[in-house]
Amino acid sequence: MTDLEKSIQVQKEYLATLTGTELGRPDTPTRTGAVFESWFALGIFNHWQGEEGGGRTYWAQAASLAHAYIERDLPALTSKRAPNYARLARNAALAAALSGQEPLARTFYSYAERFSTGLVTGHEERPVDPGAVLDSMALYPLYRVYSLIRLGRLSGFHGLIFPEVNSDEALWVRTDIHGLLETAEHCLAIGRRERFVFASEKGLPLLLRALVAVLEGRGTAEAARKALVTYERSIRDMSDFRRIYPVVLDLKATFPAVFTA
Incomplete structure (x- = not known):
């Protein structure tokens, strides 16, 4: 049995343990998150095996x-708790997009963009706790950068940035996608000092910079495609695969003129 086959078996067995209540009905955050992650992973595994229809079915279930x-938790969500929902929103956006539900994907990307910077509605003056969304793995900054790119917003917003190269104190100021990428890279530099950076985050800024350069008319599609290949080749294990592969699929589907021409 291959590693992929083992992973599929584990996910299916794990799902079987979660059938004490009706699947698809939100109940506890822990159980809902576990079911979502299993469906999301099974979508990835099925697609990789060439079973694209099965992959879309799992992704659609995860997105739903x-x-x-x-939507159930949003009315009571606070700025302090919002970052806890960022990863779910970003992965749900990928699931929706990869199952052919682009309008729903954009809704999720809007949520991910706000939640990842500690905002609920997007109309708040600033995040309540800036330090909570500037993690050393750059997860939250990169969720926001990726979501903004997918929404076609490269400027005209506020963000947490590090105005001084050697300072770890971030300020909430008007910035653009480049300022947010620099923030993400600063967080990754902190992560490298702590020896804790995933390949899926380490290689993403270079790819996103290459894509942004094309979108702004400064770079070439060839350079962006090379960056995508480099990012995909950084997969070393199953954890990397589950993080990187859906991003690669989403970028190819969303920007075909750049990545599949």
Whole structure:
């Protein structure tokens, strides 16, 4: 049995343990998150095996569950708790997009963009706790950068940036996608000092910079495609695969003129 086959078996067995209540109905955050992650992973595994229809079915189920869960919690969500929903919203956006539900994907990307910077509605003056969304793995900054790119917003917003190269104190100021990428790279530099950076985050800024350069008319599609290949080749294990592969699929589908021409 290959590692992929083992992973599929584990995910299916794990899902079987979660059938004490009706699948698809939000209940506890822990169970809902576990069901979502299993469906999301099974979508990735099925697609990789060439079973694209099965992959889309799992992704659609994951997106539907996440939508019900986030919409239920949104009215009572606070700025302090918002970052806890960022990863779910970003992955739900990928699931929706990869199952052919682009309008729903954009809704999720809007949520991910706000939640990842500690905002609920997007109309707040600033995040309540800036330090909570500037993690050393750059997860939250990169969720926001990726979401903004997918929404076609490269400027005209506020963000947490590090105005001084050697300072770890971030300020909430008007910035653009480049300022947010620099913030993400600063967080990754902190992570490298702590020896804790995933390949999926380490290689993403270079790819996103290459894509942004094309979108702004400064770079070439060839350079962006090379960056995508480099990012995909950084997969070393199953954890990397589950993080990187859906991003690669989403970028190819969203920007075909750049990545598949």
